[in-house]
Amino acid sequence: MQLRAFSEEDFSGMDRFFRMNLINQLSGPRSAFLVGTADRSGSTNLALFNSVVHVGANPPLLGLVFRPHTVPRHTLENIRETGVFTLNQVHVDMIEAAHTCSANYSREMSEFDASGLIAEYRKDFPAPFVAESFVKMAMVPEEEHLIAANQTIFMVAKIVDLWVAEDAVEAGGHLDEKITRPAAVMGLDTYLSTEQIMRLGYARP
């Protein structure tokens, strides 16, 4: 297949929107999550993330990337203020509502109201979950790492409680994605469904 080459010089000379789309799509499709938070007064916030990665299974840790803290970031501020947040997997029927949460609302407008998604509370956890989600996690931040190169923040957080669609949990601990139907997002605007091709055994030399 014919390949097109882009050098570092090409990147810096590129049209800003072309570069934004191209570079954002290079990491490929990744699962979409809604991060639920509340401030000290209980005002809720919901934000769309596609940078959730596995960090460890025992203890159960996930990592996520926050954009530079140079403009108001209600999600990060709320997490720092309250020490908790929720992660809610976006399924394919939630895509349009979830995308609405990527808009930049003022503090007075909750993304729950803007999107129509329903806030729910579980087990006295102070951050709101998304009722519609089939995989929801109560998270406690463990570490923040400031990326010197561009002032983004990599946060590592522990899963302290998990709720997942009962029928999706297989005997070996796998989740049946035909039931959870996770939505993936590529770049800033492209949403995809996923379909299992194969499950392969543990690879040995």
Add this chain to the structure above:
Amino acid sequence: MQLRAFSEEDFSGMDRFFRMNLINQLSGPRSAFLVGTADRSGSTNLALFNSVVHVGANPPLLGLVFRPHTVPRHTLENIRETGVFTLNQVHVDMIEAAHTCSANYSREMSEFDASGLIAEYRKDFPAPFVAESFVKMAMVPEEEHLIAANQTIFMVAKIVDLWVAEDAVEAGGHLDEKITRPAAVMGLDTYLSTEQIMRLGYARP
């Protein structure tokens, strides 16, 4: 939908393999990449990663998670030794060969030989690319962050050169995933294809 609850106590009391599968699948489908490296003598290594995230578009930065450095990690050692690596997107026809690269080979066995994937060199960059891949990036590490909670490493690296299937690059900088056909992986063993559902405009309040 009926949900099944798991608490922190459930996690720690779980069968090890059940926990490994369950927790590894919670971050959902994520794109699969092969990381190509060589040591100082030129011996090549290829490793499968599913933890590649977008960190920034200008400069173009990606992040990836390395497991704890408590057993030999040829990929990380090679990157530290040479200061370069490649990222090669796995497409759906490469899944079985790519999965082979997740086995723990000795230094004497290159995963290129084990998998049958072809090493290629581009523009005098000293790390090997995967010939079969439709999206390949020459990477220079910028920062390593040690995750105190479990000794994993979050590395941020800059894209210094990019090659992508010519026909996949759209006028606005998007990549046509019908051409690049990226493979996603969920947990340790489940491979998925992706299909675009919709592309949504920039969300505004």
